Amino acid sequence: MSTSRSTAELRTPKFTETVGLIAGREVTTRLRSKAFLISTGILMLAVLASVVLGGIFGGKSDPAKVAVVGAAATAVEGNPALEAVPVDDQAAGEALLRDGEVDAIIVPEASDPTGLQVIGLDRAPGGVVQALSAQPGVELLDPATVDPLLAYFIAFGFGIVFFMSAITFGSTIAQSVVEEKQTRIIEILLSTVSARELLTGKVIGNSVLAFGQIIAIAVLALVGLLATGQRVLLGVLGSSVIWFVVFFAIGFVMLAALFAASAALVSRAEDVGSVTSPVTMLVMIPYFAVVFFFDNPTILTVMSYIPFSAPVGMPVRIFLGQAEWWEPVLSLLILVATTLGALAIGDRVYRNSLLRTGTRVKLAEALRG
């Protein structure tokens, strides 16, 4: 009978079509949620603010403008920290100084050992004096490739973006699983589609959202770096950001499967938090580890290979220049394998728990089926 009903209007949908419908519903539901839009907006603002603040604190200051009188011009010439504004005499320089056009005036002074005198307005122009001072050359035996403060901010940045996105979309998929159990629409859905189609649709829908948010953050950060003229930082950060996006895309699928499977064990929205807390820990630990141990190469190396912390650990190591070219590739392969395992386990637990309402389903029972 059912085969004879196949018409232009009605036919048996393919697996991909069903999954597409389910994923589409997940995405549109989320995009209509005010809470989701607001939290995304706040995250975007935080990223933009940190890039702009980084530009203000980390950027090199412009050369100081100084008015030079007569022969003093030769002393300033070729000095990268100073920009000379030649004036006819000291009075003309003072006029510029009082207008705020220049930071100081430099005049020749025969009585001074340096042959120069620096004139400031209300306080000694320290920067200008320092720029004129002769300094001994410095050589570092073991130079740090990256400013440690900058390294901290980068590690913190990757950590918090991964943490926020994984928690946001992980709990979204968990809520969505329990909502279907709690409202019992799951009975209607399962009499129509298979548990695998449902789980695949949910994981894809939420992964697309999470991935979209990460791409938006990455683009915002990179454009922000360009716009604030931090090209030097962009060069070193660029490749680690790209690796971060790749690792996140796969790592989130793994987390989504785990969130969905653990949420399927309970039947009430109130129980989602406690049942998903082991998965939440798996997301939080790498975040705290990277914040505390960003300067410990051994711990970072270990982190960069453990699937749950690799999306944060590996990009930080790439940024710090600690990773060989093959290391992210190897770590990515480990992550992909773990993700496939998580999907298989998640599918089993999810399928076996969906119609069991009431008390929490024991994990061992859900695995046995």
Add this chain to the structure above:
Amino acid sequence: MLELQHLGKRFGERVALDDVSFRVAPGRLTGFVGGNGAGKTTTMRIVLGVLGADTGTVTLDGHPLGTADRRSFGYMPEERGLYPKMRVLEQTVYLARLHGWSPAAARRNAEELLERLGLAERHDDPVESLSLGNQQRAQIAAALVHRPEVLVLDEPFSGLDPIAVETVQSVLSDAADSGARVLFSSHQLDIVERICDDLVIIAAGRIRAAGSGEELRAEHGSERWELLTDGDAGWVRELPGIVVTDFDGGWARFEADSDAARRAVLAEALRRGEVAGFTREHTTLAQIFKEVVQ
């Protein structure tokens, strides 16, 4: 023909279903009646495939049910379920599309059905904002929007006002008229009696009676007759082979120990004057239910 054959199901020690067999014929409304915990919901969930049977099979037109068949099923579970925050029309269209309808056809089906169920004004309201009665109508729309060939409805009439009951009844009758097999459970025996063509009565996991309304009445109906005359009917008591059970002026209800004795009552009544009625006592479904369940 949807046929359930020898279904058995245990939950731990408790036997939920014991050798349950019956048929749901196309084009007819089949009512499924039983007390709380009798096994109605378990049976329906097995038909829908959301629960597995320990023994027995469910076949559709002779072949065992598969996933593809179940896509043409419509289901209204005992515990109602729709996405609370999703809009009525959008949700109904979504469910039709999951069953394989094209976007345009899914929308047309949903709009027609919601219109008939009186929800046209509420298209864009989230389900959770509807009254309980209207949520129930939305639930019925969800079960019917993909024009199912088999409809399984668990208590579709509970919580509906009399007008809504009529609306839903006509929607179900139309589905049956177009060839669907319709099985629904209900506690409201008067509704079942009024609209059902076939009846299945279950108690403690066993089928106690199944068949058309006439068949059940013939088997379990009353042997008593009722006479209504314009004069006093006290004389009926005097006739041989007759036991009067109720009596009131010109009206009498009696049992006859033979067809001849019964016919003698009618002949005597006609001789004495006007006869306004002479019928077999009407047996309600509630009476049959009580009899077969005990």
